[in-house]
Amino acid sequence: MTEAHQNDQLHDEGQTGHQVNCSRPGELLKKAREARGLSQAEVARKLNFMPTYVPALENEDFSQLHSTTFIKGYIRAYARFVGINPEEVLNCFAAHYPEMHKEEKIQPVETLKPEKSSHLIFKLFTLVVIAALITIIILWWQSRSTETLPEVTSQEVQVETLDGQTILAPITLAEPEPEPPTPEAAATGSPELSVSQPTVAPPAPSVTTAPRTTIGTGETSTGPTQPEVAPVRTITGDPALATLGNGRLVALTFTGDCWLEVRDNTDRILHANLMRAGDAILLEGEPPFRMVFGYGHVAEVFYRGTQYDFSSRIRSNGYAAIRVE
Amino acid sequence: MIKRLRGMFSSDLSIDLGTANTLIYVRGKGIVLNEPSVVAVRHHGNQRSVAAVGFDAKRMLGRTPGNITAIRPMKDGVIADFHVTEKMLQHFISKVHDNNFFTPSPRVLVCVPCMSTQVERRAIKESALGAGARDVFLIEEPMAAAIGAGLPVEEAQGSMVVDIGGGTTEIAIISLNGVVYSESVRIAGDRFDEAIVAYVRRHYGSLIGDATAERIKQEIGCAYPGSEIKEIDVRGRNLAEGIPRSFTLNSNEVLEALQEPLAAIVQAIKSALEQSPPELASDIAERGLVLTGGGALLRDIDKLIAEETGLPVIIAEDPLTCVALGGGKALELIDQQTFDLLAIE
Numbered sequence: 085m086t087e088a089h090q091n092d093q094l095h096d097e098g099q100t101g102h103q104v105n106c107s108r109p110g111e112l113l114k115k116a117r118e119a120r121g122l123s124q125a126e127v128a129r130k131l132n133f134m135p136t137y138v139p140a141l142e143n144e145d146f147s148q149l150h151s152t153t154f155i156k157g158y159i160r161a162y163a164r165f166v167g168i169n170p171e172e173v174l175n176c177f178a179a180h181y182p183e184m185h186k187e188e189k190i191q192p193v194e195t196l197k198p199e200k201s202s203h204l205i206f207k208l209f210t211l212v213v214i215a216a217l218i219t220i221i222i223l224w225w226q227s228r229s230t231e232t233l234p235e236v237t238s239q240e241v242q243v244e245t246l247d248g249q250t251i252l253a254p255i256t257l258a259e260p261e262p263e264p265p266t267p268e269a270a271a272t273g274s275p276e277l278s279v280s281q282p283t284v285a286p287p288a289p290s291v292t293t294a295p296r297t298t299i300g301t302g303e304t305s306t307g308p309t310q311p312e313v314a315p316v317r318t319i320t321g322d323p324a325l326a327t328l329g330n331g332r333l334v335a336l337t338f339t340g341d342c343w344l345e346v347r348d349n350t351d352r353i354l355h356a357n358l359m360r361a362g363d364a365i366l367l368e369g370e371p372p373f374r375m376v377f378g379y380g381h382v383a384e385v386f387y388r389g390t391q392y393d394f395s396s397r398i399r400s401n402g403y404a405a406i407r408v409e
Numbered sequence: 410m411i412k413r414l415r416g417m418f419s420s421d422l423s424i425d426l427g428t429a430n431t432l433i434y435v436r437g438k439g440i441v442l443n444e445p446s447v448v449a450v451r452h453h454g455n456q457r458s459v460a461a462v463g464f465d466a467k468r469m470l471g472r473t474p475g476n477i478t479a480i481r482p483m484k485d486g487v488i489a490d491f492h493v494t495e496k497m498l499q500h501f502i503s504k505v506h507d508n509n510f511f512t513p514s515p516r517v518l519v520c521v522p523c524m525s526t527q528v529e530r531r532a533i534k535e536s537a538l539g540a541g542a543r544d545v546f547l548i549e550e551p552m553a554a555a556i557g558a559g560l561p562v563e564e565a566q567g568s569m570v571v572d573i574g575g576g577t578t579e580i581a582i583i584s585l586n587g588v589v590y591s592e593s594v595r596i597a598g599d600r601f602d603e604a605i606v607a608y609v610r611r612h613y614g615s616l617i618g619d620a621t622a623e624r625i626k627q628e629i630g631c632a633y634p635g636s637e638i639k640e641i642d643v644r645g646r647n648l649a650e651g652i653p654r655s656f657t658l659n660s661n662e663v664l665e666a667l668q669e670p671l672a673a674i675v676q677a678i679k680s681a682l683e684q685s686p687p688e689l690a691s692d693i694a695e696r697g698l699v700l701t702g703g704g705a706l707l708r709d710i711d712k713l714i715a716e717e718t719g720l721p722v723i724i725a726e727d728p729l730t731c732v733a734l735g736g737g738k739a740l741e742l743i744d745q746q747t748f749d750l751l752a753i754e
Binding site for chain 2: 132133134137150151156157158160161
């Protein structure tokens with residue numbers, strides 16, 4: 085027995101590395117029992133233990149004593165029976181057999197405080213990320229839908245006819261064809277209302293190439309109902325050259341039907357109308373110009389004497405919103 | 410969906426919803442809450458609102474003005490007042506979470522007495538769901554107590570656990586993760602208090618409250634004669650004179666008062682042993698039975714049971730928290746295959 089005990093002790097010392105200044109639990113129990121003059125058998129009988137348990141506890145041979153719960157329970161009952169503080173013996177047991185002590189122990193924690201701060205940071209971070217994502221989605225959505233176009237349904241335009249007459253011509257957007265707006269205009273026999281404007285068209289090279297470009301210049305002055313609409317001029321000659329040297333001019337030509345809206349820097353609407361194939365106009369305003377095309381593939385923009393390429397800005401449905409400067 | 414999101418911000422809980430105390434074990438953290446199961450309810454006309462929960466409410470027990478009632482919503486281990494229990498659970502769950510952003514929505518494991526009916530189990534489940542739980546699992550109390558006490562429940566060996574709580578005493582013989590035999594008697598800590606109150610009224614002609622009786626039980630109560638005799642000064646209202654009087658009780662008198670409920674518990678343990686299969690009975694005789702619950706703290710109760718049954722009796726380490734700890738250990742394993750530990754509704 086004693087040899088086994090010593091072996092046990094040596095083994096234990098080697099394992100824990102540091103010897104605790106605590107007597108061995110078995111020794112404590114044995115001493116207390118002997119001090120009370122009780123035999124091992126008597127203790128076992130009183131506590132209803134198996135007769136082998138008492139020597140096993142005193143010799144710290146725990147192999148036959150089942151799990152730690154039972155060992156501790158037996159130690160507690162034994163200590164109380166022999167009149168010593170059970171906690172003292174259990175502390176010694178815990179000091180000598182830390183691995184057995186820990187086995188069953190789930191350490192209760194009193195507060196949640198230590199974990200709290202990191203949790204809070206994590207949660208805040210998550211919330212910030214979610215908020216940022218929502219903001220980005222909202223911004224993207226807004227950039228997709230441009231500001232609503234102004235309602236230009238119909239307007240009356242003062243038009244000077246070729247023979248010097250000034251008439252009021254109603255313009256409606258939904259008109260399928262540019263019919264002569266008034267019977268008087270039709271009577272002139274001219275398909276388009278035009279007034280020669282030599283001051284606007286710069287000295288252009290001879291314009292004989294395409295009949296499409298040789299449209300007579302026309303001027304529509306704004307009617308009293310829509311004073312913000314800027315004067316619109318049609319171009320004769322190369323539209324690129326028409327804008328050369330003047331930053332306030334922009335020229336547009338169309339090879340198909342396309343809705344066009346042009347605003348200048350002062351937010352004035354220079355032009356808002358449906359353009360037909362072959363139309364060419366020259367607009368004057370404060371640069372930069374903002375343009376919206378209903379079908380950008382058929383439009384060409386000329387500014388400062390060169391063609392402005394905006395093909396990359398045309399969306400799949402033909403819509404394009406550009407800024408020219 | 411929203412519950413799931415809120416669940417990300419909540420921890421899994423194991424709740425020992427006891428008659429006397431409610432303990433909450435948070436997964437990965439341990440026992441974080443141990444408060445009396447008492448709610449103080451304030452009445453405004455027809456409306457009721459919660460005035461206090463836990464320790465604050467317990468201090469009010471028997472000391473409330475007309476518009477406040479301090480209620481113990483659990484009785485005999487099961488729900489006596491559904492709505493108040495729900496409010497109490499809600500309060501405790503939010504207390505252990507300490508989170509201002511989201512209402513917590515944890516997965517919850519609740520312990521139920523083994524002899525409770527389906528209706529009672531359903532009520533406990535519903536109240537936990539009403540308190541905001543995402544999922545509710547039930548586990549039988551003696552199973553949780555055995556796990557919490559560190560008994561080898563998964564082995565093919567009989568382990569006997571006696572959990573003397575506030576409202577019920579649960580006795581179970583467990584082997585291979587299952588309850589072989591279980592018995593639940595509705596005699597426990599509360600009955601001890603009542604017995605002390607009745608004894609004092611009979612022998613001293615004085616009326617004391619339940620809280621005073623509980624204090625007497627905790628300070629000088631004992632279950633077996635022969636150890637040192639302790640005394641305590643008690644003040645109660647003398648029934649004949651109608652005025653408060655002070656008198657002294659000693660532990661032998663308390664022992665006498667407790668005879669009846671203690672005998673009932675011993676009888677239940679004996680009948681459990683009678684019913685157990687012989688192989689398991691021999692395992693228990695070899696290793697002994699384990700006492701858990703607040704009743705295990707009654708002085709010398711192990712001696713009484715050892716004397717009466719002839720078995721080794723062990724008091725679990727930290728008997729008050731065994732059930733919650735065991736529930737917690739089951740919770741740690743809940744995602745694994747140990748669903749056979751859980752009780753069915």
